[in-house]
Amino acid sequence: MILKRAGYLRSKRGAEGGYMLAKPPKKISLAEIVRLMDGALAPVESVSKYFYDKTPISKNKQLIKTFKDIRDFIANKMEKTTFADLIKK
Numbered sequence: 001m002i003l004k005r006a007g008y009l010r011s012k013r014g015a016e017g018g019y020m021l022a023k024p025p026k027k028i029s030l031a032e033i034v035r036l037m038d039g040a041l042a043p044v045e046s047v048s049k050y051f052y053d054k055t056p057i058s059k060n061k062q063l064i065k066t067f068k069d070i071r072d073f074i075a076n077k078m079e080k081t082t083f084a085d086l087i088k089k
Contacts, residue, residue: 031078
């Protein structure tokens with residue numbers, strides 16, 4: 001299990017067992033988990049900070065700027081959202 005290997009979950013065997021968070025919910029951001037499970041937060045690879053790959057969009061400066069703005073909005077929102085926030089909602 002990816003989340004267990006990455007240190008986000010721990011398991012306990014037996015009738016009372018199961019999976020539990022290995023860190024407090026306020027210490028786990030939504031961005032961390034999405035990147036771990038799905039990869040880039042950016043809408044296209046040519047604006048990704050961590051998973052960059054050149055695409056045909058790279059030639060259009062206005063598209064790049066727009067997609068970077070989208071990336072930054074998404075990343076900012078997900079970085080600031082913790083699992084504790086999700087539990088409250």
